[in-house]
Amino acid sequence: xxxxxxxxxxxxxxxxxxxxxxxxxxxxxxxxxxxxxxxxxxxxxxxxxxxxxxxxxxxxxxxxxxxxxxxxxxxxxxxxxxxxxxxxxxxxxxxxxxxxxxxxxxxxxxxxxxxxxxxxxxxxxxxxxxxxxxxxxxxxxxxxxxxxxxxxxxxxxxxxxxxxxxxxxxxxxxxxxxxxxxxxxxxxxxxxxxxxxxxxxxxxxxxxxxxxxxxxxxxxxxxxxxxxxxxxxxxxxxxxxxxxxxxxxxxxxxxxxxxxxxxxxxxxxxxxxxxxxxxxxxxxxxxxxxxxxxxxxxxxxxxxxxxxxxxxxxxxxxxxxxxxxxxxxxxxxxxxxxxxxxxxxxxxxxxxxxxxxxxxxxxxxxxxxxxxxxxxxxxxxxxxxxxxxxxxxxxxxxxxxxxxxxxxxxxxxxxxxxxxxxxxxxxxxxxxxxxxxxxxxxxxxxxxxxxxxxxxxxxxxxxxxxxxxxxxxxxxxxxxxxxxxxxxxx
Numbered sequence: 001x002x003x004x005x006x007x008x009x010x011x012x013x014x015x016x017x018x019x020x021x022x023x024x025x026x027x028x029x030x031x032x033x034x035x036x037x038x039x040x041x042x043x044x045x046x047x048x049x050x051x052x053x054x055x056x057x058x059x060x061x062x063x064x065x066x067x068x069x070x071x072x073x074x075x076x077x078x079x080x081x082x083x084x085x086x087x088x089x090x091x092x093x094x095x096x097x098x099x100x101x102x103x104x105x106x107x108x109x110x111x112x113x114x115x116x117x118x119x120x121x122x123x124x125x126x127x128x129x130x131x132x133x134x135x136x137x138x139x140x141x142x143x144x145x146x147x148x149x150x151x152x153x154x155x156x157x158x159x160x161x162x163x164x165x166x167x168x169x170x171x172x173x174x175x176x177x178x179x180x181x182x183x184x185x186x187x188x189x190x191x192x193x194x195x196x197x198x199x200x201x202x203x204x205x206x207x208x209x210x211x212x213x214x215x216x217x218x219x220x221x222x223x224x225x226x227x228x229x230x231x232x233x234x235x236x237x238x239x240x241x242x243x244x245x246x247x248x249x250x251x252x253x254x255x256x257x258x259x260x261x262x263x264x265x266x267x268x269x270x271x272x273x274x275x276x277x278x279x280x281x282x283x284x285x286x287x288x289x290x291x292x293x294x295x296x297x298x299x300x301x302x303x304x305x306x307x308x309x310x311x312x313x314x315x316x317x318x319x320x321x322x323x324x325x326x327x328x329x330x331x332x333x334x335x336x337x338x339x340x341x342x343x344x345x346x347x348x349x350x351x352x353x354x355x356x357x358x359x360x361x362x363x364x365x366x367x368x369x370x371x372x373x374x375x376x377x378x379x380x381x382x383x384x385x386x387x388x389x390x391x392x393x394x395x396x397x398x399x400x401x402x403x404x405x406x407x408x409x410x411x412x413x414x415x416x417x418x419x420x421x422x423x424x425x426x427x428x429x430x431x432x433x434x435x436x437x438x439x440x441x442x443x444x445x446x447x448x449x450x451x452x453x454x455x456x457x458x459x460x461x462x463x464x465x466x467x468x469x470x471x472x473x474x475x476x477x478x479x480x481x482x483x484x485x486x487x488x489x490x
Contacts, residue, residue, distance in 0.1 A: 011403060011471050011472070012225050012403070013114060013115065013219070013221075013225075013227050013400055013403070014115055014224070014225075016396060016399045016400060016403070017113050017114070017115060017116070017396055020392050020395055020396055020399075021111075021113075021118070021392075024388055024391075024392055026111055026118055026388075026392075027103075027106060027107055027118075028118055030103065030122045033099070034099055034100065034103060034122065035122055035124070037098075037099050037100065038100060038121075038122045038124045038125060039124060041093055041094075041098075041100070042093060042124055042125070042128075042129040044092065044093060046092060046139070048159050048368075049089070049092075049139050049140075049159045049160050049161045050158055050159065050160040050161070051160070051161055052086075052140075052142060052158070052160040052161060052162045053137065053161060053162060053163040055073050055084060055162065056073060056165045056189055057071035057072065057073045057084070057086050057132070057162050057163075057164050057165065058071060058072065058073070058164060058165060058166045058167075058168050058186065058189060058190075059071045059072075059132050059134070059164050059166075059167050059168065060072065060168045060169070060170060060173050060237060060240070060241050061167075061168075061169065061170070062169065062170060063169050063171065066117070066126075066127050066131070067110075067117075067119070067126045067127055067130075067131050067351045067352060068088075068131045068132040068133060068164075068167065069087060069088040069090075069130070069131070069132065069348070069349050069350060069351040069352070070085065070086065070087050070088070070132070070241075070244075070245065070348050070349070071085075071086040071132045071140070071162060071164050072084070072085055072086070072193060072241070072244050073086075073189070073193075074192050074193050074195075074196040074244075075192055076192045076195035076196045076199065078149065078150065079148070079149060080146070080147070080148060081146070081147040081150070081196060081199065082144065082145075082146055082147075083143075083144070083145045083146075083147070083196060083244070083247065084142055084143070084144050084145075085142070085143045085145075085244055085245070085247070085248040085348070086132065086140040086141070086142045086143075086160070086162050087140055087141050087142075087143070087248070087347065087348050087349075087350065087360075088130045088131070088132060088138065088139075088140055088350060088351055089130075089139040089140050089141050089159060089360070090121075090125070090130050090350040090351060090357055090360065091350070091357060091360045091361050091364060092139050092159075093125065093129065093130065093139075094121070094125070094357065096361060100121065100122075100125070101357075103121075104120045104121055104354050104357070105354055105378070105381075107120045107354070107385065108120070108353075108354050108381060108382050108384075108385025108386065109352055109353050109354060109355075109382075109385055109386060109389055110126070110351070110352035110353075111389055111392065112389075112393075113392075113396065114218075114219035114220075114221060114227065114396070114400075115221060119351075119352070120351070120352055120353070120354065121351065125351070126351050126352070130350075130351055131351070132162070132164050133164065133167065134163075134164045134165060134166055134167045135163060135164070135165075136163065136164070137161050137162075137163050138161065138162055138163070138164070139159070139160075139161055140159075140160055140161070140162050141157065141158070141159055141160075141360060141363070141364070142157070142158040142159075142160045142162070143155060143156075143157060143247075143248045143251055143252070144156040144157070144158065145247060145248075145251060147199070150199050150202075150203075155251050155255075157255075157363070157367050157368075159364070159368070165186075165189075166186055168186070168190075170235040170237040170238050170241075171233070171235060171237075173190055173193075173235075173237040173240075174235045174236060174237045176190050177190050177191065177194050177237075193240060194240065196244075197239070197240040197243055197244070200243040200244070200246075200247060201239070201243055204243065204246070204339075204340075207340045207341070208296070208297035208298055208301070208340035209297065209338070209339050209340050210297050210300045210301060210337075210338050210339075210340070211301055211304060212304075212317065212320065212321055212338070213234075213317050214317050214318060214321055215231055215232075215314065216231070216232040217229050217230065217231055217232065217397065217432075217433040218230055218231075218232050219396075219397065219400055227400065227404070228404075229400070229401060229404050229432065229433065245348045246339060246341075248347060248348055249266070249344055249345055249346060249347050249348060250339075250341045250343065250344055252345055252347045252359065252363055253265065253266075253333075253341070253343035253344045253345040253347075254342075254343045255363070255366075255367070256343070256345065256359075256362060256363065256366070257333055257342075257343040258343075259366060260372075261362055261363075261366045261372055262331060262362070262372065263331070263345060263358065263359055263362040263363075264329050264330070264331060264345065264346075264355050264358045264359055264362075264378075264379060264382075265329070265330060265331070265332070265333040265334070265343070265344065265345055266327060266328075266329060266336060266344050266345055266346045266355070267327065267328055267329070267330055267332075267333070267334035267335065267336065267344075268324075268325060268327040268328075268334075268335075268336040268337045268338050268339070268344075269325045269334055269335075269337055270295070270325065270337050271294065271323050271324055271325055271337075272325065275322075275323045275324075275325075276293070276294050276323070278323070279294065279319065279320070279323045280292075280294075282319055282458050282459055283303070285457045285458060285459065286312075286457070286458075286459040288303075288306065288307065289306075290302075290303055290306050294323075297337065297338075297340045300320060303316070303320065304316070304317075304320065312416055312459060312460075312461050314416070314430055315416040315459050315461075316459075318416075318418075318428065319458075319459070324337075324338060325337070328379070328383050329346075329355050329379040329382050329383055329386075330379045331377065331379060345359045346359065347359045347360065347363070354378075354382060355382050358378070395474070397433055398433075398434065398474040399471070399473070399474035401432060401433050401434040401474070402434070402469055402470065402471045402474040402475075402476060403471050404432075405432070405434065405466060405469055405476070406469065406471060408466070410465070411465070411466075412463055412464070412465055412480075413429050413430075413431065413432065413463070413464055413465070413466070414429070414430045414431065414461065414462070414463055414484065415427045415428050415429040415430050415461070415462055415463075415464065416428055416430070416459060416460065416461050416462065417456055417457065417458050417459060417460045417462060418435060418458065419458065420456060420457065420458055423439060424437050424438050424439040424440055425437070425438050425440060425456050425481070426438075427462060427464060427478055427481070434476060435476070436464075436466065436475075436476035436477060436478040437475075437476070437477055437478065438464065438477070438478040438479065438481050439477070440456075440481060456481075456483075460483060460484075461483070461484040462481050462482060462483055462484060463481075463482050463483075463484055464478045464479065464480060464481045464482075465478065465479055465480045466478060466479075467479035
């Protein structure tokens with residue numbers, strides 16, 4: 001069967017997304033029977049949830065978020081700190097092997113695109129009854145974690161009803177805290193969250209979490225046909241929520257491991273010997289005085305500190321990320337190397353990840369009923385669906401960028417050499433999210449050569465132009481490559 005190819009006049013973001021969805025066989029929409037079933041089960045009542053509506057939980061998400069599956073609250077005191085993370089109790093409404101569960105299992109996760117979301121559950125679940133919208137009573141699993149003198153003391157797990165007092169964005173929270181907006185009704189609450197975050201952040205660093213940083217881009221729709229590419233703003237409030245979620249995930253992971261409960265762990269193993277070898281080679285080629293076998297997280301953090309003031313810091317962040325193993329789901333616990341956590345699960349996003357729903361069921365069965373739930377082998381399928389989502393995100397960004405660059409073919413760009421091959425060099429742009437190939441046969445690409453020819457090495461900063469830009473497949477050819485001078489600003 002021949003693939004449908006978009007005609008030139010049809011090339012726009014919406015059609016690019018539709019084509020990728022079709023080629024990757026992503027399930028869209030829900031049957032009438034499933035919607036009917038959903039409307040029936042959302043009326044399900046319970047007596048097993050405590051009343052936590054007096055606790056002023058808040059949700060903190062992106063401006064365009066619609067499914068709010070986590071809310072937070074904290075009271076920070078040096079001697080005694082209490083943290084509560086509330087996660088939507090999707091398992092209350094979605095029973096194992098019911099029609100909703102079977103459909104969610106097939107999808108594996110929600111798929112997020114610049115102009116749409118293909119959810120794991122119908123909107124009645126994802127955007128309504130299970131979404132922690134403000135002023136509405138919502139069923140949750142609440143992780144209560146207590147610290148004494150900034151040291152972990154104990155934790156409790158509750159099935160509870162909460163009522164979020166506010167739907168806040170990362171930007172709002174950042175502004176309220178940094179400007180010390182004491183008149184804002186949520187200031188004290190936000191201030192407590194930040195003080196708690198600083199404590200958790202310090203503990204993460206002491207534990208050995210690898211402090212990666214990378215620049216991410218976002219497609220911003222300006223109309224039905226047009227869009228812009230912008231760097232994501234790295235708000236501290238984003239990292240705040242990240243630390244709270246990591247805490248909850250690690251607490252649950254440790255409980256499941258200590259009680260020998262079979263579940264679905266989120267594993268991130270040490271980099272392979274091959275990746276370490278390639279990393280060390282790149283370090284040597286870039287004349288970085290750093291010797292290490294990279295056997296632990298400290299080695300990676302030490303290298304990041306070493307290159308912090310380097311002109312090509314962007315490159316080193318990227319190359320270190322590339323050196324890492326791919327995180328994956330498995331019934332066997334292998335720990336999380338990047339976070340430096342021995343027992344880790346995904347628990348905090350049951351609306352959009354099926355893995356989290358599995359963990360919820362395992363936890364509820366063990367903690368509240370003292371029963372060990374049998375797991376079905378599903379990790380391979382979930383890993384595949386996650387891989388598919390990541391691939392589509394990269395492809396859409398790649399093709400969208402190609403369309404975006406149509407009017408910039410005469411521009412000069414800065415970038416770094418990402419890979420060197422016998423047929424040419426691959427260059428990753430710095431100010432735009434694209435990579436391209438320069439076929440430079442007349443140059444010598446071997447970094448260890450003693451030739452007097454021009455030598456290109458991985459990590460070198462270069463300036464270049466676009467030679468050919470294929471908006472149909474996102475492939476870009478480059479030309480007029482030159483090395484950036486030491487005193488040249490970019």
